[in-house]
Amino acid sequence: MDKLVHATIRGITATFRIPLVVSGKSLCAPVPSYSTLLGFIGCCAGREVYPDDVRIGFEYRFGEDVSGAGLGVDMETTHRFEFKNNKLRPHPKGTSIRSYEFHAYPVLELYLDNMDFFDILKRPAGIPTFGRSQDLTWIEKVETTTVTQKPTGTVGTTLMPFPQENIGGRMLRLPEFFDNRITGMTRNPVNIRLFQVVSAGSLVDNPNLYHINNDADEEHAIYLHEWAGIDGKE
Numbered sequence: 001m002d003k004l005v006h007a008t009i010r011g012i013t014a015t016f017r018i019p020l021v022v023s024g025k026s027l028c029a030p031v032p033s034y035s036t037l038l039g040f041i042g043c044c045a046g047r048e049v050y051p052d053d054v055r056i057g058f059e060y061r062f063g064e065d066v067s068g069a070g071l072g073v074d075m076e077t078t079h080r081f082e083f084k085n086n087k088l089r090p091h092p093k094g095t096s097i098r099s100y101e102f103h104a105y106p107v108l109e110l111y112l113d114n115m116d117f118f119d120i121l122k123r124p125a126g127i128p129t130f131g132r133s134q135d136l137t138w139i140e141k142v143e144t145t146t147v148t149q150k151p152t153g154t155v156g157t158t159l160m161p162f163p164q165e166n167i168g169g170r171m172l173r174l175p176e177f178f179d180n181r182i183t184g185m186t187r188n189p190v191n192i193r194l195f196q197v198v199s200a201g202s203l204v205d206n207p208n209l210y211h212i213n214n215d216a217d218e219e220h221a222i223y224l225h226e227w228a229g230i231d232g233k234e
Contacts, residue, residue, distance in 0.1 A: 059156030153221025
């Protein structure tokens with residue numbers, strides 16, 4: 001591998017739900033999961049995208065255009081329904097209110113090893129979002145960049161499999177992707193693994209690091225995720 005597709009994607013808000021947490025306040029993960037990024041790419045492609053289509057690397061940041069940390073909490077009204085007498089009808093207890101976290105002014109630097117996605121990101125088939133349908137994004141730049149593999153480097157804020165030796169960071173148990181191949185059935189989470197949020201500037205040793213050749217910072221590297229496999233096997 002000597003080339004990657006690089007896209008810079010921006011938004012006003014982002015809501016990266018932690019997919020296996022469904023009760024209480026809806027929490028926003030510090031970074032997007034790889035399943036979320038596959039969904040984002042699939043929206044742009046107008047089809048389902050799976051790990052055998054592409055390897056993904058990314059750096060993520062938010063809050064640069066606002067004072068404070070850029071993490072907020074909002075509320076939305078939810079309409080409840082019940083199924084009774086073979087009919088779906090409004091629940092007698094009425095609506096409820098749900099709180100959820102969100103990021104303000106998110107920026108995603110996305111790297112893909114499949115050159116076919118260059119034109120897809122240039123002319124997306126769908127309207128890409130950072131989470132919910134209202135978290136609209138715009139793709140600011142798409143380019144190809146040459147890279148060189150390197151064993152050690154400093155990364156931007158990203159997501160890597162746990163553990164990463166001598167590096168701290170929040171741990172998240174996440175599926176690598178959701179299988180949506182069977183029509184009429186709910187999505188199936190695949191390869192549920194423990195991941196680690198690695199902060200910008202962390203020095204990492206990993207065989208899946210790549211240096212962008214025209215990057216003036218010779219220590220900077222992109223982690224390109226190595227999938228566990230479509231059947232959950234290395």
